[in-house]
Structure formats: C-alpha cells, structure tokens
Amino acid sequence: AGLSGSTKSGIFAKAHPERHFNMGIAESDMVATAAGLATTGKIPFVNTFTVFLTTLGLISARAQVCYGNLNVKFGGAYCGMSDALDGATHHATEDIAVMRALPNMTVLVPSDATSTRWATKYAVDTYGPMYLRLSRDVYPDLYDENTKFECGKGAIVRDGTDVTVIACGILVHKALEAAEQMAARGVSVRVVDMYSIKPIDRELILRCAQETGAIVTAEEHNIYG
Known part of the structure; x- marks a missing residue:
C-alpha cells in the first residue's frame, strides 16, 4: 500500500515484478483484492504499516477474508512503537487485540530473523487468514x-x-535484559517468548505460574486484548 520501500517488500517486487501489486493509499482495497486472489487459489500477502493495515484494512479483513476463511496473509510492518519517529498517528498499540478478535485468524509475533522466516514459511504452508x-x-x-x-506454543528462552x-x-x-539486571539483585527470572498469540500456549502459561509462582507480561501494546 504505497510503502514498499519502507517495508522492504520492494525487494520482492524487483525479483518478481509480475507478482507484486502496489495498491497505493488504499488499504481496504488492497485487502479486498487479496481476498479475490485467494478465491482463485493464490496465496496473497498484504503488507503495509501495521497501524494502517489493522485499521483502514479492517473491514475487508473482517467481512471478506475472515468471514470467508480465505487464505490471505497479513504482514503488519512497523508494529507497536517501532515507528516512533513518525509520531503517535503511526503507533500500533491496538493491533493484537483487533486481529486476534477476528474469526479464523492466526496471530504470530516473531522476535528475530529466524522466527520471522519460520512464521513466513508457516504462513505459506498453512491454509487460512494469518497475521504476522x-x-x-x-x-x-x-x-x-x-x-x-x-504454532500454538511458546518458548522458554531463559530459565x-x-x-x-x-x-x-x-x-x-x-525482558532478557531485565532478567540480567534482576539476576544481579538475586532474583531468578524465567523469560518466555510467546511468539504464537492465537492460538496461545495455555499449558506453558499454567506451568510457569505453578513453577515460578508469579507471571509478568511485557507487551508493546495497550493493556486491552
């Protein structure tokens, strides 16, 4: 949606120009077009800044992609506060709540390049609406x-x-940085990477609560959702 330079989807455009469509500042139309492509057997990825994708693109995501359980993948770039330099209008702190509320939608939040590659391949190989x-x-x-x-699991990255x-x-x-600081104060902190938000790893959450006695969540998001 007009931001292929910023989101780096322009790299794909150079390699596969016949498979890249710049929809301009028309996020709802972009998602609706992807829904149409999905009905023909394609696996479309829609990509723009998270704040625009999950607000301006929401009606098409809800009514056309998710209600129809179509195989469209949503790549929300510049999520959370990572686009802080562009000001509050570009902060995305509601997107997890919005996207996980949609029917049939899977929500994945990778934390590094390796988990991002896995999430992307998983999205290609797995049918259904998916938000990265x-x-x-x-x-x-x-x-x-x-x-x-x-999918549906989390990972203990520090015990x-x-x-x-x-x-x-x-x-x-x-969280890992904070755990190091707390260790210096004699507090042993377990850190869990909950890269799968929907579905979520309920068993791991309950096990951690039982084994450590307390849970703190660190979220680049508001407290709702």
Missing part, C-alpha cells in the same frame, strides 16, 4: 536455524525460578 506482526527495529537472533517452532516474564516480539529482548 513485524517490527521495524533490528535485534540480534535469539534462535539458530535448527530451532523447531510450533528462572522466582518469576516468569512472558513477552513477544522485540520485548522478548527487553
């Missing part, structure tokens, strides 16, 4: 290429016994 929440910011890899991910911090996306990295 993608950050602008660059952080080091948490996982190696041999890591096994699974601890006193409290569990559950995070997703770039806040996994911040």
Whole structure:
C-alpha cells in the first residue's frame, strides 16, 4: 500500500515484478483484492504499516477474508512503537487485540530473523487468514536455524525460578535484559517468548505460574486484548 520501500517488500517486487501489486493509499482495497486472489487459489500477502493495515484494512479483513476463511496473509510492518519517529498517528498499540478478535485468524509475533522466516514459511504452508506482526527495529537472533517452532506454543528462552516474564516480539529482548539486571539483585527470572498469540500456549502459561509462582507480561501494546 504505497510503502514498499519502507517495508522492504520492494525487494520482492524487483525479483518478481509480475507478482507484486502496489495498491497505493488504499488499504481496504488492497485487502479486498487479496481476498479475490485467494478465491482463485493464490496465496496473497498484504503488507503495509501495521497501524494502517489493522485499521483502514479492517473491514475487508473482517467481512471478506475472515468471514470467508480465505487464505490471505497479513504482514503488519512497523508494529507497536517501532515507528516512533513518525509520531503517535503511526503507533500500533491496538493491533493484537483487533486481529486476534477476528474469526479464523492466526496471530504470530516473531522476535528475530529466524522466527520471522519460520512464521513466513508457516504462513505459506498453512491454509487460512494469518497475521504476522513485524517490527521495524533490528535485534540480534535469539534462535539458530535448527530451532523447531510450533504454532500454538511458546518458548522458554531463559530459565528462572522466582518469576516468569512472558513477552513477544522485540520485548522478548527487553525482558532478557531485565532478567540480567534482576539476576544481579538475586532474583531468578524465567523469560518466555510467546511468539504464537492465537492460538496461545495455555499449558506453558499454567506451568510457569505453578513453577515460578508469579507471571509478568511485557507487551508493546495497550493493556486491552
């Protein structure tokens, strides 16, 4: 939607110009077009800034993609506060609540390049509407290429016994930094990367609550949803 330079989807456009369509500032039309392509057996990915995709594109996502359970993939770039330099209008702090409320929608929030590659391949290989929440910011890899991910699961990226911090996306990295600081104070912090938001790993949440006695969530989002 007119932002292929910023979101880097322009790289795909150069490699496959016949498979890339710049829809301009018309997010609802972009999603509706993707819905039409999905009815012909294509696997369309729609990509723009998260704040525009999950608001201006919402009516088409809800009524055409999700109600019809069509195989459209949503790549929301510059999620959360990662587009802070463009001001409050470009912050996306409601998108997880919005997208997880839609019927048939899967919501994944990768935290590094490795998990992003997995999420993208999983989206291609798995039928149904899917939302990938993608950050602008660059952080080091948490996982190696041999890591096994699974939709509906989370991953313990640091073990601890006193409290569990559950995070997703770039806040996994911040949670790990906080865990290091707390360790210096004698507090053992477990950190969970909840990269699958819908479906969510209920078993892991309950196990962490039982084993560590307390859970804190770190979210690049408002408190609702």
